[in-house]
Amino acid sequence: VDVQLLRGVDRTAFRGELARELGLGFVLTEPADQEARTSNMSRAYRVNLNxxxxxxxxxxxFLVFxxxxLSVLRRRSELALLRVIGLPRRNVLRQVLLEGGVLGVIGSLLGLAGGYAMAAAVLELFGGDLGGGYFPGVRPTVHFAPVAAGVFFLLGTGVALLGCAAPAWEAAHARPAQALKAGSEDVALSRLGTPWPALACLVLGGVLSQLPPVFELPVFGYVAVMLLLIGGIALMPRLAALLFGGLLAAVPAISRRTVGMLTFARLANAPNQAAIxxxxVLSSFSLMVAMAIMVASFRVxxxxxxxxxxxADLYVRPAASGNTASLSPAEQKAIAATPGVAQANFLRNTQLVLxxxxxxxxxxxxxxDERDPEKVLPLTGDTAAPPAGALPVWASEAMQDLYGWRVGATVNLPLGGRNVPAFVAGIWRDYARQSGAVxxxxxxxxxxxADMLINDTSLWLARGTTPAKVIERLRALPFGGTxxxxEPGEIRAISLKIFDRSFAITYLLxxxxxxxxxxxxxxxFxxxxxxxxxxxxMLRHVGVTRRQILAMLAGEGGMLTLLGILVGFVLGGAISLILVYVVNPQSFHWTMQLHLPWSLLATVAAVLLASSAVTALVSGRYAVSGDAVRAVREDW
Structure with a gap:
């Protein structure tokens, strides 16, 4: 019932007086309440998409950075030469930052235009909820948000400036004599080899993952994922030096082969450049592993x-467009007595505003069955036998987070116009109702x-009877047209199709x-x-052939990517644990079992490994295509 108040009526006083007159059988809400409920329903979904x-x-x-x-490091000797001929440090910094800023501005503008076009395409393909099912039938249009665009523009430009600033600052303050020498680039990145900040990020991320949600959102879980990523990336120089240096020392066969010795010597002695x-590889692959494990776990x-x-064998419900949305006791008896029906269970579906x-x-x-509720309920943990005379109820996982219900607790349910005390006998898993169910x-x-109506019917068929025969007999009933x-297979297929569509944007990302x-x-590379x-x-001057140099580059790319994949598996696995056991329960109020999609992960790892080796090889062909004398003339 929609109520429009006369002018001058105190809304709060009217609401309080009406609530006292109507009692517990009615709930009074204002438009703002409905707007808040609608927003809360999709808030977690929207936040996770963001x-x-x-x-x-x-x-x-990270790619831009x-x-x-690397672009600035490549020019380190040039910047040192500018300082030698009298250019002040601040001018060197200003020049590099200006170049980085111009590139950042151009890239950010192109990114905003491309993002706007991609957003329009995604909305056209998947709709406003990106397949989530929250806004069926709505055809949204792209809305340009100036504030958000400004933030991303500043972020893109800022990252480009940051990528230039750190190595430029080091080059401007380095000793010119040392910076002029070829091969001093790794010295500029020596601070990256310090493991303590990386370890601190990893430890702090583990601690934050155990904290509760903030305003029903897994804020600390998101921060923990970010810290694990930063810590894992920052730890790569030390891991690269230890691993490749250890292999070079422990496996003599590597040193006896020119390509192997050059490859591992480079990786072991210039680990900071290798870490970049x-x-x-590590950031993209670990995030892919984490998302793949989370989605696979959820789907399984x-x-x-x-x-x-x-x-059951068959599910029956009154059509929403029929004369009635429920079945009367007489209609229930007619369904149960239909030939071919061995058992009929009826379900009443209604709503409570708590x-x-x-x-x-x-x-x-x-x-x-109070003695064995697990026959019909997917229980998640311990159950409790209700005291004599108590009303047993079973709550979904969302009721624990949203309303604080626990097994063995006594709660009040508004039934029949009064509050009825009930005993929580167990918690069950429910992926269909995010807002809670009892x-x-x-x-x-x-x-x-005293409500004898029902909304849904589950039918178990007699042996030798097909669903098609029973459906034909049910349609012949007086109310069969409604x-x-x-069938369970049909419901299952539709549900999984909706799931895959909902996560299509996840696969895309x-x-x-x-x-x-x-x-x-x-x-x-x-x-x-x-x-x-x-x-x-120089290597070609001492007798190393072009083919050997290209093999060395392919080996470097392959070994670095292999290390990134191995560490990415570990880091991505740790992030997936946070997503499965922290982010999802705190966002959507349900739990899931862990499942690793080994075939998908192995396929992506193999493709990434091969692509990286080929990419490094192709990138190196230009560098070794020139004359050996011209390549070293700057050192004369």
């Missing part, structure tokens, strides 16, 4: 849950409310992260091979 976008942004930002840093190349859990809750600021809680009344025995519900029929990682490898042209020229 975080996924920030994941891709983080990977891209590493590319800019590793960072792009949903599939198992559907198998538990869809135990908090006007939250969406309604779904109440499901069905036949439940189940109780159908006989108890009818006794308390019935809808579904995973692919974006991998592509960005490959671009990072290409950009990093291109910059490094160009910077090492004199090194390659």
């Amino acid at each position: 975080v996924l976008a920030l994941v891709a942004l983080f990977t891209g930002a 590493s590319t800019q840093a 190349a590793l960072g792009g 859990s949903v599939d198992d849950w559907l198998g538990r809750v869809l135990s 908090d006007p600021a939250r969406p309604p809680v779904v109440l499901l009344a069905r036949p439940i 189940q109780m025995r159908l006989d108890d519900y009818r006794r308390l409310t 019935l809808e029929f579904s 995973e692919g974006v992260a991998i592509v960005i990682g490959l671009f990072g490898v290409a950009a990093t 291109s910059a490094q091979t160009l910077a090492r042209a004199k090194e390659f020229g």
Whole structure:
């Protein structure tokens, strides 16, 4: 009932007086309450989509940072020469920052235009909820948000400046004599080899992952993921030096082969530059591993849950467009007496408003064996036997987080116009109702409310009877034209299709992260091979062939990527634990079982490893294509 108040009526006083007159059988809400409930329903979904976008942004930002840093490192000797001939330090810094700023502005503008076009395409393909099912039938249009665009523009420009600033500051303050020498680039990155900040980030990330949500959002979980990424990337120089140096010393066969010795010597003695190349691979691959494990775990859990809750042979419900949305006792008897029906379980689905600021809680009344509720409920933990005379109910996981219900607690349910005390006998898993659900025995519900109607029917068929025959007989009933029929396989397929569509944007962002990682490898090795042209020229002077240099580059790319993949598996696995056991329960109020998609992870790892080796090889062909004398002339 919508109520429009006369002018001058005190809304608060009127609401209080009306609530006292109506009692517990009615709930009074204002438009603002409905808006808040609608917003809360999709808030976690919207926040997680934004975080996924920030994941891709983080990977891209690291690519920009590493590319800019390597570009400045390549010119380290040139910057030192400018200082030798009298250019002040501040002028060197100003020049480099201006170059980085111009590139950042151009790149950010192109990124905003490309992002706007991609957003329009995604909305056209997936809709406003990106397949989540929150806004069916709505065809949104792209809205340009100036504030958000300004923030991302500043972020892109800032990352480009930051990538230039750190190595430029080091080059401006380094000793010119040392900076003029070829091969001193790794000295400029020596601070990256300090492991303590990285270890501090990893430890702090582990601690934050254990903290509770903030305003029902896993804020600390997101921060923990970011810290684990930063810590893992920052630890790469030390890991690269220890691993490749240890292999070079422990495996004599490596030193006896020219290509192997050159490859491992470079990786072991210039680990800081290797770490920049590793960072792009590690960040993209670890995030891909984490997202793949989380999505696979969720999908397998949903599939198992559907198998538990869809135990009947046929499901019947009154059509929403029919004369009635429920079935009367006489109609229930007619369905149960239909030839071919061995057992019929009826379910009453209604809603309870426990908090006007939250969406309604779904109440499901069905036949439940109090001694063995797990026959019909996917319970998640311990159960408690209700005291004599108590009303047992079983709550979904969301009720624990949203309303603080626990097994063994006594709660109040607004039934039949009064508050009825109930005993929480167990917690069950529910992936269909994010706002919470409560189940109780159908006989108890009818006794308390005198409501004999039902909404859904589960049918178990007699042996030798097919669903098609039973459907034909049910349609022949006087009310059969208002019935809808579904088989468990059909419901399962539709549910998983909706799931895959809901996570289509996740798969897309995973692919974006991998592509960005490959671009990072290409950009990093291109910059490094160009910077090492004199090194390659010197190697060719001492007898190393072009083919051996290319093999060395392919080996470096392959070994670095292999290390990034191995560490990415570990780091991505740790992040996936946070996503599965922290972010998802705190965002959507349900738990899931862990599942690792080994075939997908192995395929992506193999493709990434091969692509990185080929990318390093292709990037190095230009650096060794010139004349050996021309390559080293700057050292004369």
